[in-house]
Amino acid sequence: MLRAMEQILKDKSVVITGAGRGLGAAYARHVSGLGASVVVNDINEDAANATAEALRKAGGKAVVSAGSISSWDYAAKLVETCVSAFGRIDGLVNNAAILAHGKVTEMSERDLRAMLEVNTIGSAGCATHAIRQMLKQGTPGSIVNISSGSHAGDIALGGYGASKAAVASFTYCWALELRDTNVRVNAVSPLAHTPMAESNMKLLAEQSASREVVYTTLPQPEVNAPAVAFLLSDASIGVNGQIVRIAGNELSYNTHPMIAQPVLKGEWTDTAIAAAFRDTLAARQQRLGLAYER
Numbered sequence: 001m002l003r004a005m006e007q008i009l010k011d012k013s014v015v016i017t018g019a020g021r022g023l024g025a026a027y028a029r030h031v032s033g034l035g036a037s038v039v040v041n042d043i044n045e046d047a048a049n050a051t052a053e054a055l056r057k058a059g060g061k062a063v064v065s066a067g068s069i070s071s072w073d074y075a076a077k078l079v080e081t082c083v084s085a086f087g088r089i090d091g092l093v094n095n096a097a098i099l100a101h102g103k104v105t106e107m108s109e110r111d112l113r114a115m116l117e118v119n120t121i122g123s124a125g126c127a128t129h130a131i132r133q134m135l136k137q138g139t140p141g142s143i144v145n146i147s148s149g150s151h152a153g154d155i156a157l158g159g160y161g162a163s164k165a166a167v168a169s170f171t172y173c174w175a176l177e178l179r180d181t182n183v184r185v186n187a188v189s190p191l192a193h194t195p196m197a198e199s200n201m202k203l204l205a206e207q208s209a210s211r212e213v214v215y216t217t218l219p220q221p222e223v224n225a226p227a228v229a230f231l232l233s234d235a236s237i238g239v240n241g242q243i244v245r246i247a248g249n250e251l252s253y254n255t256h257p258m259i260a261q262p263v264l265k266g267e268w269t270d271t272a273i274a275a276a277f278r279d280t281l282a283a284r285q286q287r288l289g290l291a292y293e294r
């Protein structure tokens with residue numbers, strides 16, 4: 001028989017961005033059920049209010065902060081809201097994001113800038129302010145960034161993938177910078193049926209011939225929430241700089257970008273470079289797109 005999960009987030013105060021719907025709302029419901037006090041952010045105030053109301057009805061503690069995370073100043077206020085409502089900030093789930101399709105020849109500057117403003121700079125602003133506050137508090141802190149499998153390469157998702165690759169890179173960099181502190185930084189690469197994913201399904205079906213990992217049906221958002229809750233809890237102290245991939249019944253880490261073997265040594269003249277590619281490297285190109293490690 002399953003034992004009821006203990007309140008692993010009792011006394012934790014967390015900010016969840018984009019928690020008005022989809023995955024963010026599912027994270028908010030789950031972590032609230034595990035005892036966390038939640039600041040519900042969304043650019044859509046009605047949606048944020050609905051999530052917070054549902055958390056309070058279920059007996060949880062929640063306040064709303066409506067606004068766009070793409071503003072650096074707003075990100076500071078979001079963190080302040082958590083501190084003034086609940087006394088401190090213990091966790092940040094950097095979930096809010098937007099997605100626009102476009103192959104490289106079709107991409108619009110407006111869409112690309114919008115994705116970078118929200119997904120990349122927005123996540124950085126929230127993390128910067130949250131980490132400053134966590135370090136000031138001296139209490140254990142957990143940043144949970146949200147990346148995406150698209151950053152490994154996906155057709156017509158270059159802008160979105162790049163914005164999420166930057167989030168993965170922030171995760172590695174910040175985790176390294178903070179490894180001697182009690183703030184840890186990880187990321188989740190989730191998969192769920194949400195309004196964002198709905199807009200993506202037709203495209204994914206069209207590309208299935210060129211993908212190794214193909215999804216036909218998507219899990220419910222709730223399936224992703226225990227991994228986020230774990231990373232927010234003290235049980236994950238010691239886990240740092242990882243991208244946790246959760247896809248239905250599959251749980252894994254994503255590999256980090258690494259220097260691939262073989263590392264050839266020599267004097268790299270024009271002739272030697274050409275020979276190295278001809279004899280070795282041309283046949284050892286890295287896989288393109290999301291793939292299982294072999």
Ligand SMILES: NC(=O)c1ccc[n+]([C@@H]2O[C@H](COP(=O)([O-])OP(=O)(O)OC[C@H]3O[C@@H](n4cnc5c(N)ncnc54)[C@H](O)[C@@H]3O)[C@@H](O)[C@H]2O)c1
Nearest residue numbers: 018021022023043068069096097148191192194195196197
């Ligand atoms: N759904 C998936 O399968 C999937 C896969 C990989 C990664 N992700 C990532 O998971 C996260 C959640 O995705 P989702 O599928 O729930 O998306 P969604 O579009 O359903 O929900 C996103 C929420 O973010 C809010 N939001 C958008 N811009 C904002 C801003 N500037 N400030 C504050 N809030 C804003 C929206 O109003 C919305 O409520 C995103 O980071 C997404 O990139 C999702």
